[in-house]
Amino acid sequence: MAEHTYEDIPLGPDERTEFNVVGRRGILRYDGYPKASGEAMFTRDVYLPGMLYARVLASPYPHAKIKSIDTSKAKAYPGVEAVITYEDLEVISDTAYYEGELIGAAVCADTDQICVEALKLLDVEWEELPFVIDQEEALKPGAPLVRPDLSPDNNIALAGHFEAGDDVEKGFKEADLIIEDTIKWGSGSGGEGIIAHGGAEPWSCVTKWDGDILTLWISEQKGAWAQPKIAAVLGIPISKLNMRMGYLGYSGGHHHSNYLKPFYKGVAFASRAAKITHRPVKLQFSRRDEFNSIDMGLLCHVKVGVKNDGTVTALQKENIINGGSDPVLAYNWAATPLMSAHMEWFSGETKIPCILINSTSVWTDTPQTFAVRCELNHAAFAFGTVFDIVANELGMDSTEVALKNAARPEPSLKECLEDGKKAIGWDEKWHAPGTKKLPNGKYHGIGLYWSHEWGVGKTRTASAAVRICVDGSVEMVGSASDVGVAPNTTYAMILAEELGVRFEDVSFPYYQDPYGFRCMGPGGSVGLGTNSLPWEECGKRAKEALLERAALVLSEGLAKEVKAEELDIRDSVIYIKEEPATTLSVPDALRGTKCKIGKGLGEPGAKIGDPTDLQVCVSAGDTGGRTFEHLPAYYQAHFCEVEVDPETGHVEVTNIVNTSDVGKIIYPESCEGQQYGGSTMTWGRAITEEFVYDPTTGVQLNGNFLDYKMTTILDCGPVECILKETRVGDPEETGSYRLIGIGEDMATTVNTCISNAVCNAIGKRLTQPITPDKVLKALGKI
């Protein structure tokens, strides 16, 4: 809004401008070979001696209550060790709110297959209840009530009203043109456009008791937050819950046991089974179970007041959001990032002086809705669509509309737009919507998406420790989440940079215990923005401590006083700044004070002191109160071209250019990996991905990777990656070296760029996914 100030903050004298490790190309990510070769151990790869298996009952109905369960046949089945029902375990529900919901009972047996058979032997008496899948249907009078326990009168979970700036009516009066439109994504009938996480590893856990301490291997991206939640669910102290998390592959916001009840309830079942049987228990979701996690949907009526030059004077939005069936989203999430994000995007990123947004979250008999890389999908979609609508209505080039309305067009957005336009050939290729047919008979379209880069959180949960071992190798200690920009490798680059050691001397193992040190972003998002700070600080402190030790050793060896501040270290070699030829290795620095300089351990003449490791840690909070209030400093601009076949309705994305200003690049290949990967992922969101529910039974029809159509690298055309580092962000609002994230915004935004390009091609705006039936209908072919 207008009261914000957007002055560039120049780099301070103490800010690093020369880098040795950070920004270097050619570093191999730690998890690359293990994942590619199959060595990487995921949670379901954990096998313990004597381990049993558990499975949970899935509701065959979208809304039903268990009246009774007779477990006798299941208990009698050979190999069954335990059957647990909602009557035994308070946290387990007896009511299902979507088809496939895991509720009511679990069985524990010698093999996973025995569990499958035993579940079939549970004699369950269900009371089927009326259900509603579509959010628009759910709002109609007389619609079945999804959560009568929480909303007895209607299916409205929550309503929010947001205003920024002046009264919108004033803004509309100042407009030359008022545009009204209805846009939607993921709110159609039968699951249309609802997208899934489709995590790489379906969620799993292994539980093992040792007295009153529970060791829990778990597919979890957010151990720092999950640990207190799970401990509370189990009724044990946090200190007695030993969580082990490692490789996740992709989870996209899904593996959050602190929020998602199928997970913490799964842990409750498995830990109870392990307690009863005194044996380790593994509980793993099927692929279809994993598909019971979805993004919310948005139906949005927009009213935009705009001047003839493209300046928006007022914006009004009426949002209806599919909140799914669980209060975690409807109350916690919809209330904060999902509803208010719509306001923050427009108020924080633009100069629009008058904004009014009303949001309503609706209960439906669909799974718990949650962030699907990421929770800002719909705010970003609305943002990108509104400015495209404005450009089309005015017949303007959308890059001009961007510069007119962005809160802070220079320098970042302007540079991103210029680079991107040049790379894709915007000036030669841009045309009015629906006006260009190619020689191959297809419509050509070109589209733009622009917004800020995001990636720094408000909270300071990250802590970290480093151990410099007696041989000079460096171990990073902290529980990291296998999510985001090759996190362990990227953090190691920052640590090596600050500590002055070679990257190869640093290791950051997976499956560390989360006690104490946990480098976890606050919400599964903003990993690098948050976690770069403790690692940067850790590296600085460790270097200071190491040079103190080195100063002692050198003082004795050289028989003169050498102070730590006279020393520096580069590429793992300590040296006196004034006499760079006088060096000391890291192991020598750690050997205490009784050694001769230049003699390695075991060499003749070396007096061996008592080598001791050096440990340094940074606690959560030590890195200061950095915040992120959606003040845009860094921008992204995505461009794409499409060809639309008017005879089949097929949309081919022929070219994508991503221009991302990330402030400071740490690991270039990883940033580009996010650009390639995000583009590939979002391709499907634009064109192929959606859930399908049977309208009569409410049963999900496509919970598998064949029928739920994610796109892969084989589906996609060229993607050009352009990275920028303007470093103009406020150091108080960014990560180390003024960096900002790149991972989430790629997958969240490029789909809207593709939608805009299809609109440019055929002159009509279609709802994602843009499937052939919609295109053919829009073109009047069917």
Added chain:
Amino acid sequence: MRKFTHINAKTIDEAVSALSGANTRVIAGGTDLLGTMKDEILPDYPETVVNIKTIPGLDYIKEEGGMLKVGALTRLEDIAIDSTVKSKYAALAEAAHKTASPHLREMGTIGGNICQMNRCWYFRNPNNRFDCIRKGGGMCYATAGDNRYHSIFGGVIGCMAVNPSDTAPALVALNAKIVTSKRTINAEDFWEVKILGATVLDDDEIVTEIQVPEFSGKSAFIKFALRKSIDFPIVNCATAISNGTARICLNAVFGNPYRATKAEESIAGKTIDEANAEAAGVAAASGSMALTMNKYKIQIAKTLVKRTILACK
């Protein structure tokens, strides 16, 4: 996955003998069968699975006696890259190349591809969730449900599921014959919608060879699917034109591969040009009747007929 008995057959006779037992299935590449077993989509679970990959000599591509002979165990990828098939039977090579994904083409066989069960998300919903007409139940759930990928030419025995094979229409267009352990069947007579079945094969009958008569004309195959990486066809079409005579077959539009005879008549003897090809496409769609959600498939079918004809120019 539930337990079952697995038999490695060494000869065709041994396989046939094993298959005559109750509740027995044949496995080659396994890319269809194992999915149905893991998800437990069928009312009965096979007690015995007879592996025919262990039968030697069923994996070959050769020209012999005025025809192309392809062993039933030949993998799709081998057909896709074979130079003879590519040059003389282009529709078949292209169909094999467009089947499934690179990984599955290395596993799946031509015999399995033409014998695969129908695709339908009601039929294939895990744990036999829908007792549909194709399983002997009382109704087709797709008729009133989500039928975006279903038949545009009506049902067979009331079932609206489609045959999903990519190679099947190419074999029909090329007038192939399917040799089994019992008989030789014209390709277009090979498929038959029946309860828990998609072919005319008896329970104890296996495909041994595909024979394609020497073909000197031009053939083409086009698949329309949402993804390139992996997908069954929304519609596919193969056309073979020789001496002014066309054989045109669509698939994924009906319970069996659908020979578009009206399109064949429309283009017969005519110059292959845009207008005639377009007219043939329109003719192909005559008699079509869309369900509630799949009218778009008729437009795509027309287009693929037109484009495959033009590709034979």
